[in-house]
Amino acid sequence: MYSDVSIAGDPLELPHLLPPAPQHPSSVAEFAGLARSIAADRTQWAPQVRYDTATRWYARLRTGPGYEVWLLSWLPGQGSGLHDHGRSSGVLTVLDGTLHERALTARGETRRTLTPGQQRVFAPGYVHHVVNESLEGAVSLHVYFPGLTEMTPYACTPGARTPAQA
Template identity: 50%
Template sequence: MVSLSRRRTDLLAVARRYAADPASWPEPVRFDPVERWYRRLAGGDEHEVWLLTWLPGQGTDLHDHGGSSGAFVVVAGALTEEIPVGAELRPATLAVGQGRRFGPRYVHRVTNRGDQPAVSVHAYSPALLRMTRYDFDGGRLRVAEVAEAGVAW
C-alpha cells in the first residue's frame, strides 16, 4: 500500500541543527541598536531557516506566520515568548538550548527581557510569505497589519 501522506519535517530539529553549527552561517551575527538583526540561512522546498539577534528590550509585535508552521531555538541569552490565552498574554522564558514548535495558526510575541544579547534560529515551512501583526484588546486579537515578504523584510 502506498501512503499519500508526506512526511513532515521536524522544524525544531532543523533549527537545532543550524544552531549547533555557527561555522556554517554565511556571516557572523551582528547586533543592531535600532532594530533586530536577521539573515536567512537557508531556503528550499521543505523549509527556510533564519538567524535573528536581539539586544535587551528588542522584540516582535504580536504576530502569526501567515499560515506557515515553524520552530525556534535560543542559541545565546534568553527570550520571553508570550501567547494569548483567554484575556491575557501568558509569558514563558526560553533559555539557551530551549525551543518551541508551532503550527500554522500560532500567534505569539517574542522579546529579549534579559540584560544580555540573545541569538535565535528559526525554521518555517512553507517559506514565510506574509506575517500578520495583531493588537490584543480585551482578550481579542485585532489585525493591525499584514506584512509581505520582499516588502517588509
C-alpha cells in the same frame, strides 16, 4: 531450494532494503531536528551574527524545498510585536541569551522564558510576541515551512486578539 538470503539478499547488506534518507526535512520533528543540528554547530551561525541598535537583525541562513532558516539577533529591549506567521508553521530555537515569549491562545495568554537550546514549535494561527527583556544580547534560529511570506501584526485588547489596522 530457496533460502532467505536468496530471496531478500544478504541480511548484512540491509541498506539496499531501506528507503533513501531524505535530503530535506518533511515533518515537524525533522524541522526541529534541523534547527537543533544547526544550533549545535556554532561555526555555521556565530560568525554571521550582527547586532543593530535600531531594530532586530536577521539573515536567511538556508532554504530548501518549502522551507527557510533564519538567524535573528536581539539587543536588550528589542521585540517582535504581537504577530502570527500567516500560513507558515515554524520552529523557534534560542541559540544565545534569553528571550521571553507571550502567546495568545484560545485558553488565554501564556508566558515563557526561553533559554539556549529551548525550542517552540507553532502552527499557522499561532499569535505571539517575543522580546529580549534581559541586559544581554540574544540570538535565535527560526525555521518556517512553508517559507515565510506574511506576518500579520496584532493589536491586543483584553480577552481578544484583533489584527492591527494598516
